[in-house]
Amino acid sequence: MYIRFVNYLDAVNQYRKSKVSNRNFLIILAVVVGILAGLAAAVLKSLTHHIEEFLQSDWHWKYKYYLYLFFPLIGIFLTVLYVKYFIRKSKFETGLTPLLYAISKKSSRVEPHNIYSQVITAAVTVGFGGSTGLEAPIVTSGSAIGSNLGRMLGLSYREITMLVACGAAAGIAGAFNSPIAGIVFAIEILLPEFTIPAFIPLLLSAATAAVVARLFYTQQLFFLVTEGWKVNALAYYVVLALLIGLFSIYFTKANYAIKGFFYKVKHPYAKVIVGGILLGGMVFLFPTLYGEGYITIKSLLRGDYLAVIDNSIFADYNQIPALVILFTVVTIFAKSIATLVTLGAGGNGGTFAPSLIMGGLIGFIFSYTVNLSGIAQLNTANFIVAGMAAALSAIMHAPLTGIFLIAEITGGYVLMVPLMITSAISYAINRGVQKHSIYTKALADKGELLSHEDKDTTVLNQMKLKYLIEKNHIQLRMNDLLFLKMNEILKSHKNICAVTDETGDFKGVIYVEELFREMMQIEERENITAQHLVQPAPAIVYENEDLKLVLQKMEQNNVWLLPVVTDQNIYKGFISKTAVFNKYRALLMRQADYMN
Structure with a gap:
């Protein structure tokens, strides 16, 4: 069933690519996101207010007022229970920080359960008296709608991010009936850069959500009677x-x-x-x-x-x-x-x-x-x-x-x-x-x-070192006879080899140029082991280090290549400036397309 669904989606995508441009298709999706996010906002507000009204007005019991002290506890307890038993395969997070992290480090992937789990848990928490707001949950819910719709249709990172922002704008517009504020919020909080073409999907998404929400709530949130300011x-x-x-x-x-x-x-x-x-x-x-x-x-x-x-x-x-x-x-x-x-x-x-x-x-x-x-x-x-x-x-x-x-x-x-x-x-x-x-x-x-504000750091923070490690360098053991490894070293076309012990513990490096020089000068070259020529690496990079720090180490030691090890000093491979710069350039090109 799942395979048939995926094949059907693929067929639909192929057809629409031949008939509709990406720009126009994104506008259509922005409207769809606006409709769904507007509905989500209406459901959240309605559910929350129904819970509040039931607890405060509809439920009649002469001792119920003694429970007012415990209503917030009950709401939080029900939220925690829901998260524990209904969200098992992924992590449940609240607030806007996880959404910003998703845009920054997870290619704008927002877990699908946020579409409904944010609505349910926020309604229970606030309806029972939790002293928070509904806006962050509905923003996350709207963003999850945009993210998963984009991923389901096989869109690119920039297009998915645009739909995430559309979902957030629609959430604010639906919650407050304020489309302009929704657009400004998405630009000011979520989008690292902004150009005019991004305004059209945001505008349509926010306006659509405001219309949908207004079908359920026609009253203005606050009424201000004023003659102006002095x-x-x-x-x-x-x-x-x-x-x-x-x-x-x-x-x-x-x-x-x-x-x-x-x-x-x-x-x-x-x-x-x-x-x-x-x-x-x-x-x-x-x-x-x-x-x-x-x-x-x-x-x-x-x-x-x-x-x-x-x-x-x-x-x-x-x-x-x-x-x-x-x-x-x-x-x-x-x-x-x-x-x-x-x-x-x-x-x-x-x-x-x-x-x-x-x-x-x-x-x-x-x-x-x-x-x-x-x-x-x-x-x-x-x-x-x-x-x-x-x-x-x-x-x-x-x-x-x-x-x-x-x-x-x-x-x-x-x-x-x-x-x-x-x-x-x-x-x-x-x-x-x-x-x-x-x-x-x-x-x-x-x-x-x-x-x-800091383009270099921003781009480097998007890159993960573990995906840039070069693992095609020769790895020698301390007791390996270098004479027997010469053919393998020559075929590798690398100018540096890693040296470890039998357990993979990193010991140092051997430079191929120096290896050749020594092999030419020593008569009993058949007996030379890696231990004779190994020397400490100029610096060591740990696999979880930030790439900005890695580049600083390379600059300080005037090298183009450094070994990468785990926290336990187990050798993983090498990281090169070339790999970092190539990835950096690719991300810059992706961000250049982000708002165009």
Whole structure:
């Protein structure tokens, strides 16, 4: 059955290649990806909201409120169970970092199970109260659709990568009903380079996903009522941007600290218990932390400034302004911890929505405090919106995405100048301290990040040394008689031989030119063994080393060829500059075609 399916696909491919150009075919596929990703976004949002509504409204039991402390734990536990029993043959990863790694090091291969597993696990995690967002899972799901559709149809790396980006753009467009933000996100986060031809597939994919999602959700996510911005408030927008820039640095550092804590907890169910109980306790004290948290921001934009505290156990004190301010500030930091705990404990989601919530709350509490002090009268809704854009820009290192996303989902295009100012400043502050975002730092530390800022390193990071090892060099044993190996050495046409012991342990090298000279000068040449002429290699390359380091070793020792060994010093072959440069040139040609 499988063979017949493959043969059928091959026949279809051969036919379409004769009738449709690759460029036009890619546009058709972009629309297909947009439709499927839009449906995936609609399914994820619908499933999540149905779970939330069932737990909070439809399910009637007089003791159910005692379970609210444990709902997040249950959601994370169900997610971990699903991953353990339904995803066995491949690794399940959350967030955008694995997607960036797939583009950088796996030829844009995204595992097929991500199409549905991201939807299921994110819906369960967030529906039961996990304090994360749905955007990263739907981006991964959309990208998986594009990747596997491209691979199934036998497309090239550049075409598959284009469909991966189309899937990501469609995911954002479907989740937020914001096609422009989807396109900008794909360009800013996923595509290392961008030219105009890439814009057409992205545009069609994002627009199609937005249309499909709109068939299921017609309401705008946020409603902003504003008369615009005032020049005399610009200084306060700058101060807000400074605060959010500093907060984003804290959030980035907290991300690594909490990840490190859960990494030390080896047993997966221990992570679930620790994280679930901690998260349940925080949700009990701060109801805003439940799920995505968009409801609170909607209330604040409507002018309900007590929404943060009203549903908590401190609601009776909502008439005390100082307590409202303190409670909101604590909620902001609690949201950051709750998000990271959810992810660290095994839940699925992303930091996209939490970034918006935290930024919106900072914008609210800043303007609310200034208004109470009497220093000035600021438009609170404007500052909530600006705070959302600034936080997203700083945390994700994506200022354009922050600006256009917030403008689209709030209808706040009239606030474009404040959005630009706050996004730029907060991003600059975070970038000044953190060169890489929370999505890219782990890859950058391992040298696995695509970057158009350092073309050489980017291309070298795409290359794997183990595929460039030359194994056709003569391998001599220490006790081998060189006289008997001369014919084999001559036929190899190599100027260097490796010398090992009987177990393959690398001992050194013999240069053929020197071997010939010695054989001509010594009378008892029949008795000369490899041990007599072996000498240490100028340097040794380990099979897992980065090629940038390998080239540095070659330059330092002024050599064109070096031996490659395992960590146990077992000889594997030689690596040459010629092989590295040939592969480098091939990858440059592939990237030149990437966006053309």
